[in-house]
Amino acid sequence: MTMHDDQVDVTTEIVAALIREQFPQWSGKAIRLVSSTGTVHAIFRIGNGLSARFPLRLADASEVLTVLEREAQASAELARVSRFPAPEPVALGKPGAGYPMPWSVQTWLPGTIASDADPSGSDAFAEDLAAFIASLRVADTRGRRFSGESRGGVLADHDAWMAQCFEESEGLLDVPRLRRMWSRFRELPRTGADVMSHGDVIPGNVLVTGDRLSGVLDTGGFGPADPSLDLVGAWHLLRSGPRDVFRRTLACDDLEWERGKAWAFEQAMGLVWYYIESNPTMSSMGRRTLNRILESTE
Known part of the structure; x- marks a missing residue:
């Protein structure tokens, strides 16, 4: 089952053809699909040192190119300031071989994703995660401000999406209780200026x-x-004890902590129902995050 109605099929044969046509220097390297719970890209390894990322949802090629160029700049910037390894952009590919959009190539990082190697009970991991976020927060925004897209601005701007999530979640979750929680979260005031953020710490x-x-x-x-x-x-990755370690390491005050909980709530509500059949791992992650948030309020 595909995750999206407008999802584009990408196969190892298509990827191999694109590489032969556009990057012949890599044509002798093995091409392997990476098993992933990701919802935005299909990912293929190119040999041992590279990965290719293919947008899954059909969109205008010129618009996709603009997004990929912006993402490459952002990835390079994060890699420069992060205390932990991050992929670095290598190249951008063009449509071809039956694939209708641009695509990207970046360096491959070794390791096991936290979905498969659960670090939720580790205080050391919690400290590492806090150190990573702290290293981004001190990076220079260079006068930039939140763009107004997705999460990271005004909580109440997500009311329409949350209303849809509550409607779609009837029969799956305790919707009346979750509605009450959102009614409180959406009122939390914003006090701090923008800082540089990863944006999707899952x-x-x-x-x-x-x-x-x-x-x-x-x-x-x-x-x-x-x-x-x-x-x-803190809510997607950590149990209560390490979560406390994470909070102390970052020295979060009560308001900032509650707003972080609110953003996790907003994200998790969308995961449970949208991916319940097409990506059960993501759906289960959303449910687990909601349970952690609910338990923290009892």
Whole structure:
């Protein structure tokens, strides 16, 4: 089952043909589809050192190119400031071989994603995660501000989306209780100026070696946002004890902490119903995050 109605099929044969046509220097390298719970790209390894990312949802090629160029710049910027390894952009590919959009190539990072190597009980991982976020927060915004897209601005701007999520979640979740929670979250005031943020600190975007953070993926969204945005990682990735370690390490005050919880809530509500059949891992992650948030309020 595909995750999206407008999803584009990408196969190893298509990827191999694109590489032969556009990057013949890599044509002798093995092409392997990477098993992933990701919802935006299909990812293929090129040999041992590179990965190719193909947008899954059909869109205008020129618009996709603009997005990929912006993401490449953001990824390069994050890699320069992060205390932990992050992929670096290598090349942009063109449509061809039956694939209708541009695509990207970046370096490959070793490690196991946190969805498969659960670090949720590790205090050391919690400290690493806090150190990663702290290293982004001190990066220069260069006068940039939140762009107004997706999460990271005004909580109440997501009311329409949340209304849809509540409607779609009837029979799946305790919707009346969750509605009451959102009615409180959406009123939380914003006090801090934008800081540089990863923007999507979820298990599938975090690499683990042992019980330590070893790398961070999907860095193309790096940009200015609400300082509380990256605190979603506390709820997506950590149990209560390590979550407390994470909070103390970042010295979060009560308001910032609650706003981080609110952004995690907003994200999790959309995951449960949207991916319940097409991506059960993502749906289960959303449900687990909601349970952690609910438990923290009891």
